[in-house]
Amino acid sequence: xxxxxxxxxxxxxxxxxxxxxxxxxxxxxxxxxxxxxxxxxxxxxxxxxxxxxxxxxxxxxxxxxxxxxxxxxxxxxxxxxxxxxxxxxxxxxxxxxxxxxxxxxxxxxxxxxxxxxxxxxxxxxxxxxxxxxxxxxxxxxxxxxxxxxxxxxxxxxxxxxxxxxxxxxxxxxxxxxxxxxxxxxxxxxxxxxxxxxxxxxxxxxxxxxxxxxxxxxxxxxxxxxxxxxxxxxxxxxxxxxxxxxxxxxxxxxxxxxxxxxxxxxxxxxxxxxxxxxxxxxxxxxxxxxxxxxxxxxxxxxxxxxxxxxxxxxxxxxxxxxxxxxxxxxxxxxxxxxxxxxxxxxxxxxxxxxxxxxxxxxxxxxxxxxxxxxxxxxxxxxxxxxxxxxxxxxxxxxxxxxxxxxxxxxxxxxxxxxxxxxxxxxxxxxxxxxxxxxxxxxxxxxxxxxxxxxxxxx
Amino acid sequence: xxxxxxxxxxxxxxxxxxxxxxxxxxxxxxxxxxxxxxxxxxxxxxxxxxxxxxxxxxxxxxxxxxxxxxxxxxxxxxxxxxxxxxxxxxxx
Numbered sequence: 001x002x003x004x005x006x007x008x009x010x011x012x013x014x015x016x017x018x019x020x021x022x023x024x025x026x027x028x029x030x031x032x033x034x035x036x037x038x039x040x041x042x043x044x045x046x047x048x049x050x051x052x053x054x055x056x057x058x059x060x061x062x063x064x065x066x067x068x069x070x071x072x073x074x075x076x077x078x079x080x081x082x083x084x085x086x087x088x089x090x091x092x093x094x095x096x097x098x099x100x101x102x103x104x105x106x107x108x109x110x111x112x113x114x115x116x117x118x119x120x121x122x123x124x125x126x127x128x129x130x131x132x133x134x135x136x137x138x139x140x141x142x143x144x145x146x147x148x149x150x151x152x153x154x155x156x157x158x159x160x161x162x163x164x165x166x167x168x169x170x171x172x173x174x175x176x177x178x179x180x181x182x183x184x185x186x187x188x189x190x191x192x193x194x195x196x197x198x199x200x201x202x203x204x205x206x207x208x209x210x211x212x213x214x215x216x217x218x219x220x221x222x223x224x225x226x227x228x229x230x231x232x233x234x235x236x237x238x239x240x241x242x243x244x245x246x247x248x249x250x251x252x253x254x255x256x257x258x259x260x261x262x263x264x265x266x267x268x269x270x271x272x273x274x275x276x277x278x279x280x281x282x283x284x285x286x287x288x289x290x291x292x293x294x295x296x297x298x299x300x301x302x303x304x305x306x307x308x309x310x311x312x313x314x315x316x317x318x319x320x321x322x323x324x325x326x327x328x329x330x331x332x333x334x335x336x337x338x339x340x341x342x343x344x345x346x347x348x349x350x351x352x353x354x355x356x357x358x359x360x361x362x363x364x365x366x367x368x369x370x371x372x373x374x375x376x377x378x379x380x381x382x383x384x385x386x387x388x389x390x391x392x393x394x395x396x397x398x399x400x401x402x403x404x405x406x407x408x409x410x411x412x413x414x415x416x417x418x419x420x421x422x423x424x425x426x427x428x429x430x431x432x433x434x435x436x437x438x439x440x441x442x443x444x445x446x447x448x449x450x451x452x453x454x455x456x457x
Numbered sequence: 458x459x460x461x462x463x464x465x466x467x468x469x470x471x472x473x474x475x476x477x478x479x480x481x482x483x484x485x486x487x488x489x490x491x492x493x494x495x496x497x498x499x500x501x502x503x504x505x506x507x508x509x510x511x512x513x514x515x516x517x518x519x520x521x522x523x524x525x526x527x528x529x530x531x532x533x534x535x536x537x538x539x540x541x542x543x544x545x546x547x548x549x
Contacts, residue, residue, distance in 0.1 A: 100529050194510045207508045236515040237508065305492040316469065325544055327533030332472055339471055344485055346469045347460060348492075357492065362505035364498050369506055401487050417509030441509075 004028040004163040008072055008220045011166055015061060015071055022054040022061070022071025022115070025166075029073050029117055033164045039140045041155040041164060043078045044086050045118040053115045068227060070113030075165040077156045078119035079126055080106055081200040085116070089202045090134040091124040093322050093333040103200025104232045105169060105211055112227050117165050120155030125319065126171055126204045127337045128152045129179055129406045130397065135335050138394055141183060143431055147391040150180030153214070157184040160214040167224055168214045173204045174307055175386075175410025177212045178422035182386035182434025185424045186214050187451070189221045192441045193417035194239050196225070197232035205314035206237075208307075208414040218423065218451040222246035225444060241442055249445035254453045255289030257446075260379030264300035265409055270388045273428045278385050278435050281425050284457050285383075285450075293379055297371040300412065302364050307411035308404055309348050309361035316345025340400060369416045376440040381450050384409050386422050386434040413438055421447040423454050460485045 003025050006014065014020055030047055050073060057071035076082060079089045081099035083106075088094045102110075110116070123133035131139040131154025139154035141147040142162040149158045153170030157180035160168050170177040172190035181188025189212040196211040203209060211228070215221045229243045261282060266275055286292045319342050324330030334342070348357035375382060388408060397403045413420040418441055422434045435454065439446045462482045466473045473481065524530075527540035536543045 097533055100525055100532060194512075233518065236517070237510055237512065239510050239512060299498065302495055302498050305495050308488065309492050309495070320470070325534065325536075325542055326531075331470060334471065339469075339473070339477075340481060340484060340488075342469045342471060343462070343465045343481060344488060347465050347485070347489070350465070350468060357495075359505060360495050360498075360500060361492075362507055363500035363503040364495055365506040366503050367498065367500070369509065399487070400484050401491055404488070404491075 002028050002163070004032055006166065007216045008069065008166050008223060011072055016066070022057040023051065025071065026050050026054040026073045026115060026117065029163070029165050032162060033118070036142065036162055036164070038145065039142055039158050039162065040121055040137050041139055041158040041162070042075070042118045043088055043090065043121050043136050043155070046085060046116055050115050050117045057113065057115065067113035068223060069109060072114055072167070073117040073165045074109065074114045075118050075120045075156060075159040075168040076106065076116055077122050077153050077168070077170050079122060079171055079202045080169055082106055082116060082119065085119060087119065088136070089125050090122045090136055091333070091335060091338065092135045092329065094328045097327050101200060104197040104234060105228050106200065108227055120159055120168060122154055122156070123152035123337070124335050125202065125338050126152040126173060126176055127315070127341055129175065129403050131155070131180065132394060133335065133337045140394070141391055143185065144391070146393055147431065148183065148394055150183035150391065152176035153180050156214050157181055157186055157188065160186045160216060166216070167220055170212055170214055171201060171204070172210045172212050172414065173208045174311060174414050175407045177214065178386050178410050178420055178434070178436055179407070181214055181422040183391040183432060185432035186216060187218055187221050187424070188212065188214050188422040189225060189444070190413060190420045191225060191229065191444055192419045194237050195419070195442065195444070196228045197235040197238065199232055199234035203318040205311040206318065207314060208311060210414065218448055218455050219247070219250055221421070222250060222448045244445045246445050246448055249449040250452045252449045253288065254285050254450055256291065257381065257450060258291045258293060258379040259285060259450070260293050260295040260375055260382040262295050262297045262300065262375070262382055262384060264297050265384040270385060271390060274385050274388070274390070274433055277425055277428065277433050278383070281435060281454055281457060282383055285453065288453065295375050295379060295382070297375060297412070299364065299367045299371050303368055303412045303415060304405060304408050306361045306364040306368065307407065307415060309357050310365065310415070312341040312345035313349050313358050314345070315341045316349065337400070365415050368412055372416045372418060380439065381446055382438040384436045384438065386410065386436045390428055390431045390433065409436060417441055419444050419447055421451045423451045425454065460489055
């Protein structure tokens with residue numbers, strides 16, 4: 001096993017015991033990035049800077065400095081502003097944009113010792129479910145290069161999956177962390193809306209955007225959230241909620257945990273093999289003492305339609321700021337998907353259509369949220385598939401609507417503002433499959449508790 | 458449902474070629490037909506949800522903080538003059 005394949009926890013232990021240096025970890029990650037360049041996981045690699053920081057970290061480790069992420073190389077979705085490091089959002093509009101400040105999450109990760117190894121590829125502006133919409137070319141799935149890795153945080157998932165770093169940041173507006181995590185066999189967390197600061201991250205749909213991450217296991221996911229979560233005065237949409245001791249949930253097991261299985265998520269359209277895999281795992285959890293209950297989330301059938309009104313409406317407003325005056329290029333540089341979503345958003349907000357589309361969608365959002373509120377009176381967590389299908393081939397979903405429908409099991413969590421964790425549950429035809437655990441707002445601890453048990457099965 | 462792409466593109470401040478207009482008209486109309494399924498949902502007397510935090514009237518602290526220098530603030534601009542953004546004339 002190479003040291004770039006370690007989890008954060010394992011790497012920290014090794015660094016403390018001086019089994020290897022941070023410099024060596026960074027070097028072996030950089031070697032992996034070069035070796036698998038074809039996957040197109042990175043837009044910018046910070047080779048020189050990362051090696052310098054690692055050398056400095058090694059010195060300080062010798063002097064006794066100890067931080068949770070000290071000397072650990074991470075990658076960052078290229079939609080997080082990073083001071084003095086080019087940030088493109090994978091769009092040619094921001095091709096030469098060098099931020100003057102860093103996102104709050106980046107500051108927190110760096111304060112805790114993390115080393116940024118590079119900025120990862122993604123669907124431009126985080127618009128996409130496959131990773132193919134990048135203006136810098138599609139990202140490829142490390143488990144089968146002709147397959148999509150899932151999007152929008154495609155490069156982030158790929159970089160963790162193929163050990164080009166030990167963890168990565170992502171954003172999830174409708175599934176953009178959970179879907180690629182599932183397609184690439186890594187753990188992906190979409191926290192509760194408002195749990196992690198959105199400040200300094202290119203906004204997609206501001207009432208839905210959740211700031212999360214990819215890790216190799218559930219324990220590392222809990223560790224990263226305990227660093228990134230918490231109030232930031234620069235984000236006005238963060239409730240003043242105490243940050244839980246997430247790592248304290250990891251060994252609690254599932255005995256007595258009430259798990260809901262929503263029947264609407266297992267209907268027609270779901271690949272039978274995926275269904276079987278999820279059901280097998282649920283059965284095992286039951287054997288370990290979890291209480292399984294079939295529940296109903298009756299408005300699920302409206303979720304994708306609701307999402308594809310609210311999200312483009314907010315996109316059209318957020319992308320209106322790109323005028324090429326203060327930074328970036330002008331609006332002729334937008335790619336097709338950004339144009340589609342902007343126009344769709346403008347349309348549903350325009351005079352004569354606002355009531356029929358936007359207002360109606362906001363009402364349906366209430367119904368979807370109420371479905372979950374009701375369900376969580378009966379169960380602690382809900383388990384569903386992440387994606388109705390296995391990863392598809394690059395170029396296979398050519399029309400935008402069929403691409404939108406791949407988000408069917410993930411958009412609900414964003415509409416309701418609840419957290420979701422995607423955990424790997426094995427392979428079908430050598431392609432990864434994931435399972436989604438949902439919980440009430442601010443119940444991330446419970447998700448880690450259940451997720452850790454699934455990992456141990 | 459057919460969508461007037463010319464009009465929507467104008468409202469969006471997006472310049473489109475004729476080919477693009479055709480392509481987007483078809484794609485957007487398909488998407489709109491799909492989202493039309495919401496019409497079936499019963500939303501009589503249902504409140505709207507525009508955000509999920511329940512927070513209201515959040516205001517920032519009335520505190521001074523350092524800000525960018527003019528040089529930093531204009532560092533990404535392709536057109537500036539004397540530390541200011543230079544834009545096209547908007548008044549005559």
